[in-house]
Amino acid sequence: MKKIIHVDLDSYYASVEMRDNPSLRGIPLAVGGKNGRGVISTSNYEARAFGVRSAMSTAKALQLCPSLTVVSGNMEKYRVVSKQIHEIFSRYTDVIEPLSLDEAYLDVTDSKMFNGSATLIAQDIRQSIERELNLTASAGVSPLKFVSKVASDINKPNGICVVPPDKIQEFIDQLDLGKINGVGKVTLEKLNKLGLYNGSDVKAFDQSTLISRFGKFGHILWQRCHGIDEREIIVERVRKSVGVEKTYSIDIQNLRECIETIDLLFIELEKRLEKVLHDKLITKLGVKLKFNDFQLTTVEHKHDKMNKQFFIELCEQAFARSQGRSVRLVGLNVRVEPKESTDQLQLSL
Incomplete structure (x- = not known):
């Protein structure tokens, strides 16, 4: 049985800015284009309470939150910090799949650290990031990639969610389909029209009908909702x-x-x-x-x-x-x- 950890830094760009400038802490903050035509890259949790989200126009964000502070991003700084984060990851395993500057999958199946406990490894990774970089991270732990990714978002910010093997199907059955990677707004609306809202709904649905409506993704979704995800951790991504x-x-x-x-x-x-x-x-x-x-x-x-x-x-x-x-x-x-x-x-x- 695999042991896969998904680690995701909390509001990464905004957190780096708050760390480096304490006056930005505790107030609604976003990183992105500062003029009205810019786009928000990341917002902190104070700003998210007003509905400010990434990819939103700065003008819209300011309408939702007039007190919002917007700072320009510094990608070079974020890349430097990202290298430090990934250096911490590498202390625990060589099987790492980076997804972005601030998140990655780690396969710790063969790790002997903490007597092979993926939960304790994930906790130690989070503690190391906070202690050394003064940033917080959330983690999901499970035997499946997609479940670990979903789980890492459940107890954000600065939390961990562990889904052990004997709880996988129960977790998926109750899972809102919109939380599964690949199910966007349009796809979710189509699924809902078929009476499909959570994992158990899909599990009980006819597979051939799902494939005829959604093609290849219909098959993938059917597999996910049956607890099937055989994807390996991709250690090195080829730039395309x-x-x-x-x-x-x-x-x-x-x-x-x-x-x-x-x-x-x-x-x-x-x-x-x-x-x-x-x-x-x-x-x-x-x-x-x-x-x-x-x-x-x-x-x-x-x-x-x-x-x-x-x-x-x-x-x-x-x-x-x-x-x-x-x-x-x-x-x-x-x-x-x-x-x-x-x-x-x-x-x-």
Whole structure:
């Protein structure tokens, strides 16, 4: 039986800012774009009490919480702290799957620490983070990846939830489907219309009907609700893309301004690619536009090298979908693949 811990720092960016500036503690705080057109990256729990959430526009957040303090993020600082967090993780196991700067899965199945108790290991990880970094983390412990991830959110902030093997199915049966990774707002509405609200509802539902309505995800959801999750911890993730983007303080109204932005983004993208192309090859180029109604459109095509004119052509195609809407964000994206996989593909042809 696996022993999997999911560790998630509490309101990470905001917590780092509060740690480094004690005057920010105890007040509604958000990290993100400070002007009215910015977007919230993270909010602390005082701000969340007002309904302020990540990915919300700063303007909306300030409407919900007029006393909200918004500070600009410092990604370099967050990356440095993240390395310290992951160094702590590595003291307990080598089987670590990072999900972001502030969360990861740890497989401690074979660990001898604390007589093999995953619960005590998770507690010690949390205590080490608080003692050494003055930050708090929450953890979920179970034999299954998805259950551990759900569990880590149950007793936030600064809590732990353990789901032992003999309680797994009971836990899943009572689980709100909206808490399962992959069940977004639209999918949840469709499930609810079928009379499916929790794990026990899905467990009793016809599998073939679920698959016909939701495709591959229907099968995954049926498995999850039957306590099946055979995914291993992925120790090393292969980087598949590199991107840059710019959000405007004032909307762009025409294609010419979009193309002017590509000139600047192209230079930054080349710099970022230098760090990864030593063992990878370019396979696709793409352009992303976000319109003033927050709808995204992306155009991607196969291409094997950086080409500014090709990006411009993709931008023209994307902008043609604007239907009179102005543009608030322009992004460039490059898909990459390891050289080895490309070489193997050529050999197999």
